[in-house]
Amino acid sequence: MRTVLWLCMILIAVAGLLPGQLAEPVAGWTRDASGNLRPLLGAPGGFLLGEPFAGAAEHFAVSSYLALWKAGNKLTAVCRTSGVSASLEVPGLLFFAPPGKEALVFAAAAGFEAEADGGRPHSGRLLVFRRGQFEYGGEVNLPGAVAAVGGTPEQPQWLVKEGGSLVWLERDGDHWRTRRRLENAQAPAFLSTEAIAYRRGTELIAERGEGLSRVEHRLAVDPEELAPMEDGWIWIRSGRRFFALRLRDFELFELPREEGRW
Amino acid sequence: MVRTLRYYSRAGMLLALLAPAALAQIQLFLFEQGQERPAGSQVDAGQVAPGDSRTLRFRVRNSGSAAVTIQVITLAGAGFRLGNRPSLPYVLAPTNFVEFEAVFQPTAPGNYSATAAVNGMSLLLRGSSAPAALVMADRDGRLVTLSTSDLLDFGRVQRGTSAVRAIVLSNAHTAALAVSNLRVEGAAYRLAGSPNLPLTLAPGESRRFEIVFEPRLSGSFAGKLAVDERQFPLSGAAIDPPLPALTLQLDNPAPASGQQRRASVRLASPSPVEAAGNLRIEFRSDIAGVADDPAVRFAATGSRSASFTIREGDTQARFGADWDVAIQTGTTAGKLLMTLELGPANLHQPPDLVIAIPRAAAAIETASFTRRLSDLDVTLNGFDNTYEAGLMAFTFYDSAGRAVEPGVIRVDARPEFETFYRSARTGSAFFLRASFPVIGDASGIVGVEVEMTNAAGSTRTARIPLR
Numbered sequence: 265m266r267t268v269l270w271l272c273m274i275l276i277a278v279a280g281l282l283p284g285q286l287a288e289p290v291a292g293w294t295r296d297a298s299g300n301l302r303p304l305l306g307a308p309g310g311f312l313l314g315e316p317f318a319g320a321a322e323h324f325a326v327s328s329y330l331a332l333w334k335a336g337n338k339l340t341a342v343c344r345t346s347g348v349s350a351s352l353e354v355p356g357l358l359f360f361a362p363p364g365k366e367a368l369v370f371a372a373a374a375g376f377e378a379e380a381d382g383g384r385p386h387s388g389r390l391l392v393f394r395r396g397q398f399e400y401g402g403e404v405n406l407p408g409a410v411a412a413v414g415g416t417p418e419q420p421q422w423l424v425k426e427g428g429s430l431v432w433l434e435r436d437g438d439h440w441r442t443r444r445r446l447e448n449a450q451a452p453a454f455l456s457t458e459a460i461a462y463r464r465g466t467e468l469i470a471e472r473g474e475g476l477s478r479v480e481h482r483l484a485v486d487p488e489e490l491a492p493m494e495d496g497w498i499w500i501r502s503g504r505r506f507f508a509l510r511l512r513d514f515e516l517f518e519l520p521r522e523e524g525r526w
Numbered sequence: 527m528v529r530t531l532r533y534y535s536r537a538g539m540l541l542a543l544l545a546p547a548a549l550a551q552i553q554l555f556l557f558e559q560g561q562e563r564p565a566g567s568q569v570d571a572g573q574v575a576p577g578d579s580r581t582l583r584f585r586v587r588n589s590g591s592a593a594v595t596i597q598v599i600t601l602a603g604a605g606f607r608l609g610n611r612p613s614l615p616y617v618l619a620p621t622n623f624v625e626f627e628a629v630f631q632p633t634a635p636g637n638y639s640a641t642a643a644v645n646g647m648s649l650l651l652r653g654s655s656a657p658a659a660l661v662m663a664d665r666d667g668r669l670v671t672l673s674t675s676d677l678l679d680f681g682r683v684q685r686g687t688s689a690v691r692a693i694v695l696s697n698a699h700t701a702a703l704a705v706s707n708l709r710v711e712g713a714a715y716r717l718a719g720s721p722n723l724p725l726t727l728a729p730g731e732s733r734r735f736e737i738v739f740e741p742r743l744s745g746s747f748a749g750k751l752a753v754d755e756r757q758f759p760l761s762g763a764a765i766d767p768p769l770p771a772l773t774l775q776l777d778n779p780a781p782a783s784g785q786q787r788r789a790s791v792r793l794a795s796p797s798p799v800e801a802a803g804n805l806r807i808e809f810r811s812d813i814a815g816v817a818d819d820p821a822v823r824f825a826a827t828g829s830r831s832a833s834f835t836i837r838e839g840d841t842q843a844r845f846g847a848d849w850d851v852a853i854q855t856g857t858t859a860g861k862l863l864m865t866l867e868l869g870p871a872n873l874h875q876p877p878d879l880v881i882a883i884p885r886a887a888a889a890i891e892t893a894s895f896t897r898r899l900s901d902l903d904v905t906l907n908g909f910d911n912t913y914e915a916g917l918m919a920f921t922f923y924d925s926a927g928r929a930v931e932p933g934v935i936r937v938d939a940r941p942e943f944e945t946f947y948r949s950a951r952t953g954s955a956f957f958l959r960a961s962f963p964v965i966g967d968a969s970g971i972v973g974v975e976v977e978m979t980n981a982a983g984s985t986r987t988a989r990i991p992l993r
Contacts, residue, residue: 285942285958285959285960285961286939286942286943286946286956286957286958287946287956287957288950288951288952288955288956288957289891289907289908289952289955289956289957290957291891291907291955305951305952305955306821306857306909306952306953306955307784307821307857307889307891307907307908307909307952307953307955308784308785308786308891309783309784309785309786309821309854309855309856309857310783310784310819310821310822310854310855310856310857310909310952310953310955311821311825311854312820312821312951312952313828328892328894495892496892505826517786517825517852518786518825518826518852519825520823520824520825520828520854521825521826521827521828522828
């Protein structure tokens with residue numbers, strides 16, 4: 265009976281697509297050799313560089329909903345569907361959690377702790393971008409230098425340095441709860457709800473899943489910078505080359521450069 | 527023995543007709559080692575071995591303020607002859623000069639003299655020749671006597687290999703000959719089997735040794751064989767050995783659209799040389815109306831050309847710092863033509879590797895399912911390398927996993943895709959948003975599956991959950 269009811273509810277089964285419902289796909293974002301943010305058009309294995317979207321950006325993070333980047337002291341977030349954007353002056357080092365419909369940003373406090381640990385701070389403040397504006401998310405004091413921020417605005421998670429390894433932490437009341445210790449893991453690192461990636465030696469280690477279903481993959485790419493470039497993808501800078509790692513199958517794609525650069 | 531020749535000629539008769547002022551305007555100089563000196567009335571050509579030669583360069587200068595016509599240049603005397611000289615009559619402008627050569631080439635031991643004359647001026651040339659060993663070289667299986675003006679050419683050899691020429695010293699005279707100096711000059715040359723020095727050659731006696739040309743670098747090499755005071759020029763050239771056969775390989779011999787494959791260039795053996803080249807790709811679309819796919823390119827260069835280098839000892843070409851290079855296969859069915867270029871670009875060179883990118887069912891890279899107020903939205907990112915996309919089927923599911931009536935909703939969007947592809951710049955890649963207006967409570971719909979069909983097959987997504 266219920267299925268008969270649905271017949272009435274879906275009144276118009278599309279007889280055709282409306283104009284504007286087909287478009288060139290934006291597969292993600294990347295930085296070009298000049299540091300400018302550019303959309304990646306097309307499909308994996310058929311990527312093309314789009315026109316520069318923003319000027320030189322030190323950091324960026326992109327999901328299917330949001331794009332965030334930092335240029336100079338200016339942090340900008342744009343809703344990719346509505347085009348609504350907001351900007352904020354934030355000096356210092358930023359860490360972007362892979363965004364979803366909302367975005368979590370850790371703004372490091374400038375101070376001796378940051379300087380003493382190679383610019384990777386222990387403390388700072390959280391910023392949350394939701395409903396088209398930035399909100400203050402509270403102060404954070406971590407037991408180690410930050411390597412990556414992940415999780416959600418409600419439940420942030422961290423990868424912090426401890427000795428020669430990284431520790432995956434989350435807040436548990438007034439305490440930090442260790443979810444896992446990643447032995448011999450180094451920055452740069454990436455932490456999302458579906459995957460972790462970090463540097464080990466000159467390799468990139470990418471993990472998907474948890475517990476028994478955890479899958480680990482080693483890639484012979486020497487990562488110097490990692491960023492969320494689209495849902496399910498990690499953007500990688502290795503020297504002057506850029507790569508995109510598809511998390512569902514750990515396939516690594518080298519991103520095309522502007523013509524003439526080698 | 528002194529040999530002289532009296533000189534009477536028609537030219538000499540002409541000299542008498544020249545005005546004395548014109549004669550005073552010209553002067554003779556000997557030009558040696560880059561410097562001029564007045565020739566005076568006598569020039570000594572020195573001692574030259576029989577069969578050898580020495581060339582004297584003379585300059586006739588016009589020191590006056592009016593042009594002088596050189597009517598006569600003559601050389602008379604045994605063992606001497608004229609070499610290069612101007613065509614006569616020759617008008618010599620004021621302050622200018624013209625050169626001529628006198629070649630002293632004695633045929634036997636003895637003393638020689640000759641008279642050279644230019645217009646009304648003359649000078650005496652002297653020379654002598656002492657017995658010397660014949661220097662003979664093996665040429666095509668027979669011995670040929672060398673003079674110091676003959677070039678002993680070793681031809682072109684591969685760098686790292688050698689060429690050998692047999693040399694014979696022979697005494698064709700009636701008295702014994704001593705050779706106290708025998709050596710080669712030039713980095714690429716050495717003597718093999720040379721006799722101990724000093725060497726005494728009895729009349730009719732011969733001694734054999736070899737000159738080995740063994741260049742370690744490519745290029746031209748000059749050298750000298752010195753036999754006492756006589757020097758015989760040596761010449762040879764070294765070329766790089768050929769590059770071993772190159773084989774172009776792809777990490778997957780049967781690639782598909784939407785992939786990145788790595789191409790490498792392997793050598794049949796370690797390279798004996800350094801080399802550089804270019805790997806060029808060309809794409810030929812199998813799809814009518816689609817001439818090209820701009821996404822088919824090397825990622826590292828962003829173009830359809832990638833340069834490579836080969837170092838000595840390499841068994842693989844280097845693309846920058848890598849042993850291979852990534853190629854995007856694009857999103858269009860067709861053929862990848864890959865060509866190795868070791869010289870200048872040649873667009874008519876046949877490809878070294880042709881890889882087919884076959885027609886395939888549509889690929890759906892990402893999909894999402896969302897609900898707005900009165901619409902259910904399905905978005906798809908994908909590509910259809912046949913460019914026939916448009917036949918789609920949507921099946922919505924409730925939380926119990928049952929297909930919602932009316933079941934499969936079929937959509938033919940081929941006209942829309944055709945229109946889209948006419949202006950698309952990204953091959954067959956597309957972003958599609960399909961909206962399904964809903965009246966009533968659609969909260970029970972939690973998933974959708976989408977199927978796309980083209981002539982090559984069908985692709986069905988997994989269940990896409992509502993976000």
